[in-house]
Amino acid sequence: MVLHAEAGSTNRLAAADPRPGTVVVADHQHAGRGRLDRTWETPPGTALTFSVVVDPGMPDARWPLLPLVAGLAVAGGLARLDPARLGTAVGLKWPNDVLIGEDKVAGILLERVSARRPVAVIGIGVNVAMAADQLPVPTATSLALAGVAVPREDVLGAVLETLSRTLSQVRADPSAVLAEYRRRCVTLGREVNVQLPAGEGLTGTAESVDEEGRLVVSGTAVGAGDVVHVRPT
């Protein structure tokens, strides 16, 4: 475990020396990255920002499951911190935005890095202690705002534990992990608008998550894209 008082992006640091098992934590991250060149913003002292290097030990064909696995692990780790408040309140927006109610409490950036063999750098940001006026965007929330006051170390411990367990499970029985994912995924059954990587949009009902981890929207399987929940169906 490498702990930095301050870092630009823990994903960048981890990717620079991607040894499986490495965990890079920043007390404050000042140039956090989201997907597609977006930014991840966290005021000092309020968030957990870290990256884990993982050798998934899975064939390439199963790599698309990893973002879902990471999301499920983070959601499960947060739920365990306070089962009464968070047990069922923590949901996943496909593929891996971690929500409390409709708002994002944690984000995940998973990157494939080629070392001796390809490894995954899994970057995780959890909004732990932000007050309402510290939220970077109106669609964000924090554990504190959900009534859960917990030290960041406890969040790190819980998430690392569920991540390691969920990775072992997916190697042994991917279908069982996908079944658990579907139970946590609040996108299913909703009307959604998906912004596809090529730029076009797709609107329809999120019907299922298939065995490859793709979201099926009104009959079309989508492997990557940004989902907006339009309204409950």
Ligand code: BT5
């Ligand atoms: C993500 O991207 O959600 C991935 C975030 C990953 C952050 C971790 S922190 C440790 C590691 N090191 C890094 O550099 N990154 C990882 P995406 O789905 O693209 O969401 C980004 C969008 O979420 C932004 O454009 C904002 O709208 C919003 N956002 C930014 N900061 C946020 C926050 N703290 N909480 C909730 N939403 C936020």
